[in-house]
Amino acid sequence: MERFKVLVTRNIPQEGIQLLERIADVDVSPHDRPFPREELLAKAGEYDGILGLLTDKIDGEFFDAAPKLKGYANYAVGYDNIDVKEATRRKVPVSNTPGVLTDATAELAWALIFAVSRRVVESDKVMRSGNWSGWGPLQFIGGDIKGKTLGIVGAGRIGTETALMSRGFGMKVLYTSSSGRKNGVLNAELHAELVPFEELLKRSDFISIHAPLTPETRHLFNASAFSLMKESAYIVNTARGPIINEEDLVQALRNGDIAGAGLDVYENEPAMASGLAQLENAVVLPHIGSATTSSRTGMAELAARNLIAMLKGEKPETPLNPELYD
Ligand code: DGY
Numbered sequence: 444m445e446r447f448k449v450l451v452t453r454n455i456p457q458e459g460i461q462l463l464e465r466i467a468d469v470d471v472s473p474h475d476r477p478f479p480r481e482e483l484l485a486k487a488g489e490y491d492g493i494l495g496l497l498t499d500k501i502d503g504e505f506f507d508a509a510p511k512l513k514g515y516a517n518y519a520v521g522y523d524n525i526d527v528k529e530a531t532r533r534k535v536p537v538s539n540t541p542g543v544l545t546d547a548t549a550e551l552a553w554a555l556i557f558a559v560s561r562r563v564v565e566s567d568k569v570m571r572s573g574n575w576s577g578w579g580p581l582q583f584i585g586g587d588i589k590g591k592t593l594g595i596v597g598a599g600r601i602g603t604e605t606a607l608m609s610r611g612f613g614m615k616v617l618y619t620s621s622s623g624r625k626n627g628v629l630n631a632e633l634h635a636e637l638v639p640f641e642e643l644l645k646r647s648d649f650i651s652i653h654a655p656l657t658p659e660t661r662h663l664f665n666a667s668a669f670s671l672m673k674e675s676a677y678i679v680n681t682a683r684g685p686i687i688n689e690e691d692l693v694q695a696l697r698n699g700d701i702a703g704a705g706l707d708v709y710e711n712e713p714a715m716a717s718g719l720a721q722l723e724n725a726v727v728l729p730h731i732g733s734a735t736t737s738s739r740t741g742m743a744e745l746a747a748r749n750l751i752a753m754l755k756g757e758k759p760e761t762p763l764n765p766e767l768y769d
Contacts (some may be wrong), residue, residue, distance in 0.1 A: 447513075447754045452478035452499050455518055455537050459494070459616050459743025461680060465490065466751055478711040484508040494518060501525040506533050514753025516746040520544055520601075520733075521683055522763055523656040525737040531764040538749035543741030544733035546682050550653035551732045552651045555679045555705025558726045560586040560649070586648070586675060586702060588612050594647030595619070596640070596663070597654030597682065598626045606633060617643045621659065623738065644671040649679065656683035665671045669695035679701045684709040689716035696722050707732050754759045 447467040454471055463469045469660075470490075472478050477498035481627070486527065487493065495501065497519040506512070506529060517525060517539045530537045535542035551626075558564055562583045569575050589612045595602045598618040606629055607614045616635035618626060629635035640663075650672070654660045664678065665688040672678070678701060680687055689710040695701050703724040709715050712730060721724055733739060749759035758768040 446531070448489060449492045449494065449754075450486065450493040450751045452483065452493065455746075456740045456743040458662065458740050459747040462744060462747035463494070463750065466754065472533065484556070487512070492516070492754045494746050494750050495692040497521060497524050499524060501530070501537065503529050505532065506535060513756070514538070514750055516649060516750035516753070516759070517763075518742055518746045521655060527763050531767065534767060536759065536767050537760050537763045538746070540745045540749075541744045541761050541762055543745055544738040545600045545604050547735040548601045549608055550735075551652075551707060551728075552601075552679050552681045552705075553608055554603045555583045555591065555707065555726055555728070556588065556649055556651070556677065559677050559679070559703040560588060561706040562723075564726050578768040587679065590614065591648035592617060592646055592756070593628075594636075594643040596643065596650060596652045597621070597660075598629060598635075599653060599655075601681070602651070603628055604655030605653060606635060609633070617646060619643055621654070639670075639673060640763070644668055645673070647676060648673065649677050652678070652680040652682045652686055654682055654686060656685055660686050662686070662688040662759035664692070665690040669700050672701050675702050676683065677701065677705065679705040681707045684712060689719065692716070693718040693722065696724050711738060713722065733747070 449463050449467040449469045451469060451471045453473060460469060461469060483499060487505060491511055491513050494516045500732045501515055501524060503526065512535055514536045520539050520541045525537055527537060562585045566583050592615040593609050595606050595616065595618040603626060604678060609616060616629060616633045617638045618629060618635055619640050620637055625637050663686050669691060692704060693716050696704060705726045707728045708730055715727065733742060749761060752759040
């Protein structure tokens, strides 16, 4: 059988590499950092298949540099790094990793909801500083969660799971939908309400973002959106950074237009907007939504299975351009 040549642009869990090695000679980037663009363009032409990350831009220039490519597998569910239209035009199949990271990402959204509303990180810092003077009635007062209103922006897989996890807290759930279609699970299980974006902004105590990054969602949260939110409300983002205008967020947090923000993603990763790091009402994590053993292993295995299928000319499990197989 033909042996393929595959590039993996950064080390991923071994389970995925081992699957690929059954049918391919696999080069794994030896560096624990994003694959430099120039190097990717210089090397892409050698490979039949590439398994890459959200930090790899997969666009026309990349495809020009990879004439032999039989498929590209993204090690992420989000695929704003891929020009899918261009891939389809060139008949190159591409895939992502939905499903395997749903629970982990929803759980991290909840970790941020708790951390920001109950001031967990700020309190931890005081303990470590040695400056805590003992219990005090006015110390570290935060916001309640039980019985409050949770607004889900983007009620796909992860948004739905995040909403379902609110069951223990008896929350009212609101959600938006870009298609305008109701979410059957949320309606049946939580009597959730599908509402226009502005209504969600005005009524929610917690807003959790789960929408994909598209031209429509870029900077969806800006100064005017923050001005509609309650001053006591919190925003959490485990989706993609550019959905929030980060400079406007810093202003809103400084001015007390909203109570706090829990962020796992940033507009210009790995950088953060100036001023964000100094704000006590922001909890900031380094894009770890899917960082559990089972989730990252599941991503490696799914991305590898997808790439193997594409190399063999078969339809991958989770294709982004399924029409190529019609
Ligand atoms: C994704 O999969 O899109 C996350 O951002 C990384 O796991």
